[in-house]
Amino acid sequence: MRFCVLTIFPEMFDAFAGHGIMRRAVESGKIRLEPVNIRDFAEGRHRVTDDRPYGGGSGMVMKPEPLAAAIQSAKSELPEAPVVLLTPQGRRFDQETARQYAACREMIFVCGRYEGLDERICEAYVDDEISIGDYVLTGGELPAMVVMDAVIRHIPGVLGAEDAAECDSFSASRLEHAHYTRPGAFCQKEVPGVLLSGNHRAIEEWRRESALLRTILRRPDLLEQTGLTEPEKKIVQKWCRRLEALASD
Numbered sequence: 231m232r233f234c235v236l237t238i239f240p241e242m243f244d245a246f247a248g249h250g251i252m253r254r255a256v257e258s259g260k261i262r263l264e265p266v267n268i269r270d271f272a273e274g275r276h277r278v279t280d281d282r283p284y285g286g287g288s289g290m291v292m293k294p295e296p297l298a299a300a301i302q303s304a305k306s307e308l309p310e311a312p313v314v315l316l317t318p319q320g321r322r323f324d325q326e327t328a329r330q331y332a333a334c335r336e337m338i339f340v341c342g343r344y345e346g347l348d349e350r351i352c353e354a355y356v357d358d359e360i361s362i363g364d365y366v367l368t369g370g371e372l373p374a375m376v377v378m379d380a381v382i383r384h385i386p387g388v389l390g391a392e393d394a395a396e397c398d399s400f401s402a403s404r405l406e407h408a409h410y411t412r413p414g415a416f417c418q419k420e421v422p423g424v425l426l427s428g429n430h431r432a433i434e435e436w437r438r439e440s441a442l443l444r445t446i447l448r449r450p451d452l453l454e455q456t457g458l459t460e461p462e463k464k465i466v467q468k469w470c471r472r473l474e475a476l477a478s479d
């Protein structure tokens with residue numbers, strides 16, 4: 231998969247491409263990440279990429295001409311790529327969107343700075359507007375890295391030994407079970423005994439229960455979308471009986 235990222239801070243992507251799973255994916259040739267400096271497409275001695283907003287007010291706006299030239303250049307390199315703008319005005323990024331993007335062979339990200347892009351660029355060139363959450367950042371670079379990070383996990387062979395990105399759409403609607411490693415006792419807390427039992431069926435059941443209870447307590451909103459499976463209903467019924475016994479005198 232090939233990513234082209236249009237930004238005025240291409241160096242921000244060095245650390246991202248240079249570490250961990252992203253680095254391995256780049257080195258193995260599964261991923262190509264090409265940051266492109268929008269400033270290289272700006273005219274004049276100072277190569278200015280921003281200007282004052284029509285109508286006045288504080289803050290600057292990214293000029294349309296350098297952006298248009300940078301996007302056209304990226305599109306000629308990656309003709310199949312959707313042009314994705316990172317903006318709080320976009321639709322919310324989630325695991326399902328990450329999975330869908332992983333089916334693309336190419337993507338172009340546009341990272342804004344200042345108050346954002348001249349609206350005519352959005353209208354003329356942008357295929358998709360994505361927000362990583364309801365907060366305001368100083369630029370689209372971190373959101374572009376967040377999106378790429380979530381997307382590459384779905385590309386076959388990228389995770390390698392680290393288990394595959396859970397492929398069913400269901401996994402996105404359940405939190406992970408608790409995890410433990412050595413030592414067996416830490417801070418006066420023991421690892422749940424079943425995990426040391428070697429009984430793989432029992433371990434699998436404990437993990438399902440852990441995942442479900444954590445989801446109910448921390449993110450009940452995730453369950454409203456899918457509802458409970460039959461085995462999950464059994465777990466909830468078991469806990470209902472336990473809690474009722476506790477409450478009855």
Ligand code: 4HQ
Nearest residue numbers: 316317342361362366367370373
């Ligand atoms: N931005 N999710 C870039 C964001 C943002 C977000 C604010 C994007 C500033 C110029 N992007 N502009 N949240 O906060 O994607």
